[in-house]
Amino acid sequence: MARATRERILEASSELFRHQGFAGTGVKQIVAEASAPFGSIYHFFPGGKEQLGEEVIRSSGALYGQLIELFFTPGCDPVAATRAFFAGAAQTLIETGYADACPIATVALEVSSTSEPMREACAEVFESWISATAERLREAGLGRARSRSLAISMLCSLEGAFVLARAQRSTEPLAAAGAAAAAGVRDALAAGRAARRRRPHSAQ
């Protein structure tokens, strides 16, 4: 039961933070949404709202990481996976009235200059997403540095598309950014294959 209450607080906070931000969400609203007693926040999160924020970033970041791994599976075609991921994100935005996008971006922008523990949690989550995607690009034949920079630029495209799509209430940014990201992956893989044909025995 205690476990359930803690989970409900984390889930309600995650939803509220991604829709309206960290500062704009009050503890009262969180306990109301979570059907939890007011004091339970400080029972489960003795460090208060900042500790709750940090845990929400890590837990919702891990969940979203699992979503990324559902698309970017071992042995997948990274071009098709990129297209499908952006298309799925657009569909989710439509279905949620342009509310559900990145689970941590709103908080990341709010706290990057004001809370070191929360900023670090965001940085670690972004890093985990980059590593997971870069790993798939490596398996598809790209060198380590190229895989990393491509994974970063894909994530930047996605995060920025979420900012624009939510403000413009349109999936056009996800379509444009998704097409550009998929083209970037396609070209990088083609360049990698061409380099391997030229130098069949050397790494890229």
Added chain:
Amino acid sequence: MARATRERILEASSELFRHQGFAGTGVKQIVAEASAPFGSIYHFFPGGKEQLGEEVIRSSGALYGQLIELFFTPGCDPVAATRAFFAGAAQTLIETGYADACPIATVALEVSSTSEPMREACAEVFESWISATAERLREAGLGRARSRSLAISMLCSLEGAFVLARAQRSTEPLAAAGAAAAAGVRDALAAGRAARRRRPHSAQ
């Protein structure tokens, strides 16, 4: 003097909102930073903090639009302009301790699901930046639809890179996203030139 106070309130708010968000910034902090009397906010912005927010989005959005136009000048090389813009943004982040990035993105994510007037102001600002960049791409020889989608994907890359760079306190995301964006522009221009060579008398 009244004009000066109003401007100081707008400038202080713009700075505070971009660093710590809209909800995280109190009216007391704004008047203190602006050296303005407390009541002056409601004198100049009778609609209160939401009206102030809307005006800050429009005014800081217009200023940033001028910055975009400093890089993407009529007749510029859009590839070089893209590289220079991302490099300049990285430099600004370093110089400001990773605080100064997009003037409206933090607020955009916070208010997109909670304030229609502020969301609409953000949407209009993003649209103005897209139009200005697309115009330069048109002049460089791209078709209307291609210019627009490319301008959108460039802006998405930049906005997402700001999210990651501020959280990670690193310019790596701007370097990766900037290189990908410049490559996208280069390839689009090359494809446009190739299409014009094949069909010299038809539009792309």
